[in-house]
Amino acid sequence: MNWEDAVTRTGQVIEWPYPVRYDKQNDIDADVVVLGGGPGGCMAAISAAKKGLKVALLDKAYPKRSGGGSGFDHWLNTPNPASKVTPEDCVEWERVTFKGYSNSLSRYIAAREAYDTLLEIEKMGAKIRDIDDTFKGAPFRDEKTKFVFCYDYENRFQFRVWGGTFKPAIFNECLQQGVQVFDRVVATSLLTEGGKQGARVVGATAINVRTGEFYVFRAKAVINAMSCHQGSWRFSTESIGLDMFKPNITGDGPAIMWRAGVELAQMERSRAAMPPGYEYPSYGTGNWWNTWHPATIVDANGKEVPYVDSEGNVVPVERRCLPRPGQKFIAERSRDPLYAKPTMPADLADRIRKGEFVLPLYADLAGMPWYERDVIWGLMVGNEGRTKIPVLVNYEAAGFNSHRDMLQNYFTLSGEPYPSMDSTMALGPYRMEAFGNGGEVVVDWDLRTNLEGLYAVGDAILAGNYWYHACARFEFVGQPGQEGGRIRDEA
Ligand SMILES: Cc1cc2nc3c(=O)[nH]c(=O)nc-3n(C[C@H](O)[C@H](O)[C@H](O)COP(=O)(O)OP(=O)(O)OC[C@H]3O[C@@H](n4cnc5c(N)ncnc54)[C@H](O)[C@@H]3O)c2cc1C
Incomplete structure (x- = not known):
């Protein structure tokens, strides 16, 4: 029962079930603080924790299912031993398709890492193979590995996966690795040295959405994993109301970045309205x-x-x-x-x-x-x-x-x-031609933003989108464009 139903049925305003503590401040020190616990934030947190760093991760929701955590059905752009498609090919099809409005840098590294990352997430407990032999004999199944592919059964670089199993597995791994998780805690601003816009980032502030408690996180590095703006409400009683499909991604992440002086690009590009809007889902x-x-x-x-x-x-x-x-x-x-x-x-x-x-x-x-x-x-x-x-x-x-x-x-x-x-x-450059989510934070090869101490991952990055991209840790240490070699082994 939701709040409105409860009030309508009982005719009474129900008491807020959590203690209200607006006057309480929590001070947290960490090596790395990750803002947003979607797939990108969780994988970044795991990566940092595995390196022995003290990591705090906060999410306005509950990261076991938050963000893209309810599920997904395909894992894109994954060169692998069963395929001749290369990371360069993956970058090229996106560049051609979106007429250059892509992010070749982050997507190249993501494609380089995607297969290793998939296998790593399998070890955490996600289902990436047809282990029950449901699709035995199907033309999209590799009988040896039991991988199942989509869209192109010959070139086999886009995987069908049981995406509903991924987020709980990744979140569990966060806990196993000792990541300190603050759920229902919403980031409100970045802390910069001397409080100056454009200065080094030294932490973040946040509020617990249930208790109202205030948080001050101090860290050597802050990772923006809050995605881009995706939830837009139409104030129309005839249509369902939401024209994007992640309702809690409401643009606070980009606003926090903007206020701190982070470089953003392609912000004039909006993503196409997704159903529901004016049509059936x-x-x-x-x-x-x-x-x-x-x-x-x-x-x-x-x-x-x-x-x-x-x-x-x-x-x-x-x-x-x-x-x-x-x-x-x-x-x-x-x-x-x-x-x-x-x-x-x-x-x-x-x-x-x-x-x-x-x-x-x-x-x-x-x-x-x-x-x-x-x-x-x-x-x-x-x-x-x-x-x-x-x-x-x-x-x-x-x-x-x-x-x-x-x-x-x-x-x-x-x-x-x-x-x-x-x-x-089909409306042209101001809609979908920008790849994925369109405008967002600009990063370099190390996922560094223009502000010292601040990094970004996943959909928060310019022209982000997709799980394989969000989960890539960008541990590439070879030269861009270099042939062969596995990124983790090189590192
Ligand atoms: C319906 C649907 C189907 C999809 N299907 C596929 C698919 O088949 N294959 C695929 O590869 N991709 C798919 N995607 C895209 C994929 O889910 C995203 O690319 C992925 O979730 C991005 O991960 P992320 O961690 O960068 O961002 P998100 O998953 O959006 O996570 C961001 C997190 O940040 C939190 N947050 C935001 N603002 C704040 C704040 N101010 N303070 C604290 N926390 C905050 C949110 O609660 C959320 O948990 C799909 C997405 C949707 C919605």
């Missing part, structure tokens, strides 16, 4: 995008809407996750012909108007090969952020059966009349 309806690729889409009469490649050729279901002849590889969200996945025809709306297809459209998982159906409805929808309970569990409890039933697809045409994520992505 895409992950909870049948669709063909992202988590649901390569779901078969049919019209009201059961007629299949073809997937087409970037040259307009119709692609059958068995080839939707394979590069077309001459294409180097398929990259997750690229629309550039060099790397694009097969997708719905661009003229679909016209073809519907002319009567070729009859609305509504549906995702027909039942009509797909068993492995594609089960991996979408099971692994992917079962692990993507916040879809497990609201979608997978609740729909099945209500009788939905992916072997038999279809889910209506609102997503394909939802750009008309309101903008969907898909259509806002």
Whole structure:
């Protein structure tokens, strides 16, 4: 029961369940203080603690599930022994796709580290292999390692993972490594030498959101892991209200950085509005995008809407996750012909108007090969952020059966009349062309910001996004561009 329900039902204002101590100040000294306990903050804290440093980590929520901790379904850009794709290739597809508005520096190092990091998180307890043999024989499974891949089954550098198992494992490792965790403690400002903007960072202030207690953290190094601005509320009673999907990432991190004089870039670039906004939540309806690729889409009469490649050729279901002849590889969200996945025809709306297809459209998982159906409805929808309970569990409890039933697809045409994520992505340079989350903190090869003593990781970094990027520790010590060698071994 939430606060409003409780008050409505009882007709009484319920007493605040925590002691209120506005007058209390806690002083904490540490070698490193990490602001934000998402995947990026937790992995940075583990890394520092393993080096014998005294680490304090604070999060406005509870870091076992906070930030991107509810789950995710794929681990991107991971060159590995089963793949010919290199870190340089990973940087290049993003550079081409986002017309240079990417962060080649952080994403290069992240791609270099991604495979080692994945194996390391597996040791902490996360599930990264099909150990139950659910997908035995599927074309996206490597039978030897039991890894399962997505988007490009030939080039195998994008992993499907059971992302719901990751954050509890990482958080537990933080505790094992002796990281001092302050949950429900929200950072409010950076402390700088002499209180001057642009001076060396020496700590941070914070408030406990339950008790109101004040905190002063003093540290030799501060890591900004508070992500970027992602939660925007629309003041509209008709729509659900939130147009980004991490509700507690409300922009306080960037505001704290701004006030201390941290260099930020691309702040004029907003990320495309994600559903819900003016449309049905895409992950909870049948669709063909992202988590649901390569779901078969049919019209009201059961007629299949073809997937087409970037040259307009119709692609059958068995080839939707394979590069077309001459294409180097398929990259997750690229629309550039060099790397694009097969997708719905661009003229679909016209073809519907002319009567070729009859609305509504549906995702027909039942009509797909068993492995594609089960991996979408099971692994992917079962692990993507916040879809497990609201979608997978609740729909099945209500009788939905992916072997038999279809889910209506609102997503394909939802750009008309309101903008969907898909259509806002096409709006040009001020929307999605910036990679990932668009504007944020500028860092160098060591993840140092322009302020001495202040570092940044994960989505807090300019053009951040994705778990593999957030979890990279940037322990690269070789020369950028150097061939071979594993980063940790070199270090
Ligand atoms: C629905 C959804 C699906 C996704 N799917 C995928 C996927 O399949 N694959 C993938 O790679 N990525 C996916 N992502 C992206 C991925 O989750 C993020 O890139 C990742 O979580 C970034 O980690 P982070 O630690 O940098 O930031 P976050 O996970 O956002 O964590 C930031 C933390 O900082 C805390 N915080 C913020 N401000 C303050 C403050 N002032 N004081 C104290 N604490 C603060 C927050 O509570 C939060 O815990 C998905 C994201 C969402 C929302």
